[in-house]
Amino acid sequence: MAHTQGATWRNWARTAAASPYRSETPRDLQELSSLVVSGVSGGHQVRAVGGGHSFTPAAVTDGIHLHLDHLSGLESIERFGDGTAHVTVGAGTRLFTLNALLAAHGLAMRNLGDIDKQTVAGAISTGTHGTGARLGGIATQVVGVRLVTATGDVVDVSRDAQPELFELARLGLGTVGVLAAVTLEVVPAFRLEAREEPWALDAVLDGLDELVDGNDHFEFYWFPHTRRALTKRNNRVGDDVEARLNPVRAWVDDELLANAVFGMVNRLATLVPPATPAINAVAARALSARRFVAPSAEVFISPRRIVFREMEYAVPRAELRGVLAEIDGWLRSSGEHVPFPLEVRFAAADDLWLSTAHGRETAYVAAHQYVKMPFKRYFQAVERIMAQVDGRPHWGKMHWLDAERFGQLYPRFADAQRVRAEADPTGVFGNPYTDQVFGARHPQG
Ligand SMILES: Cc1cc2nc3c(=O)[nH]c(=O)nc-3n(C[C@H](O)[C@H](O)[C@H](O)COP(=O)(O)OP(=O)(O)OC[C@H]3O[C@@H](n4cnc5c(N)ncnc54)[C@H](O)[C@@H]3O)c2cc1C
Incomplete structure (x- = not known):
């Protein structure tokens, strides 16, 4: 080794x-x-x-x-009559490897986030999600986990085998053991038609329910200091629809506009912060509409080459409008300059103990700040706004909450703490961050 x-x-x-x-x-x-x-x-x-x-x-x-780079790749596929399958992969498999190997077998993930650089274990352990009002995050697609426990034993857990341990194994920040393999429920490969259009923010908010419920995957980016948004509607289409994006246009949109020009926009805003509202207004208007069809993973995933800091909160979907209005109000009164758009996504309610969408239809609001700009004042203001609507932070993104607050936000939090303490009595799988979010010492530690 x-x-x-x-x-x-x-x-x-x-x-x-x-x-x-x-x-x-x-x-x-x-x-x-x-x-x-x-x-x-x-x-x-x-x-x-x-x-x-x-x-x-x-x-x-x-x-x-x-x-876990060596614990990577396909272990087995179990196919079912309806076309779905259970696919077991090494926990260290990167999502880009997973997507390629699923495609080679005519299969795909039901839903994905924005990027594919994460490992399967890392993605599920923090509740990584994409968008779609009828869909949950990646951990909702997990049906089994092979875990190395604190005694060094290897156990396979699922809804039927040690279901409580399974809860934290599929979404628990690695606090009950090291994940060695993960079994995912996947679907037959499918293609998505992507429609990306700049809209007025108020038009998006006025038609929100129709946009969210009427599309398989709806999201939008709001350019702060403006009333402009970029909408993205991705819907499944049949094999007969053909409309691939010209590769030059794809490069212009994904690399030049989304990364190179956007990098310049951020550097300019860093040098001249008061120009940020004007820069954002130009950036929001410069985006043009585009429509294309591609295999699902190609539509879900975008290259992200500009380094940023991010906070993301899950709020009850009905609270979204008020939350955005509060953030807008704070940006106006604080004089803070934010060149990075806020990203808004959606998910169905689920029943995973530590899922940010546990028990409620969810809207995700992500605030980003360019790596060279201060982020703390902005993010802490967003956090205060989110607290008013019982927002739950993404487990892998910046926040300042602790175990006491999580106990109020998650109905099964005490159960999660108990299972963690039973599985790891000496705290071998802990670190300062897990102590912050689950409590400093285990009950029997
Ligand atoms: C550019 C960018 C884009 C992103 N886009 C999205 C998005 O669209 N949606 C979203 O929800 N999130 C998104 N994220 C957040 C990201 O998906 C999560 O933070 C995810 O956890 C990262 O996975 P990773 O493999 O890098 O894990 P790491 O960050 O390395 O680890 C995450 C956690 O998993 C644990 N872990 C990792 N492997 C194991 C294992 N084998 N056993 C036990 N525990 C383990 C680690 O100890 C840690 O607690 C994004 C992040 C970035 C930087």
């Missing part, structure tokens, strides 16, 4: 760093299990890291840092 000592690790957004005692890349399940046992016996915490794409220090440790 590959082994390094004392190397510094940093996350994608440069908001978290770690200098672990040891970094290990186990070659197989047996080596992984031995490493967990050695962590327990040596008094070191053990933390797996995925793609490092969380903004929170969720994957940080000064103990043993595990990289």
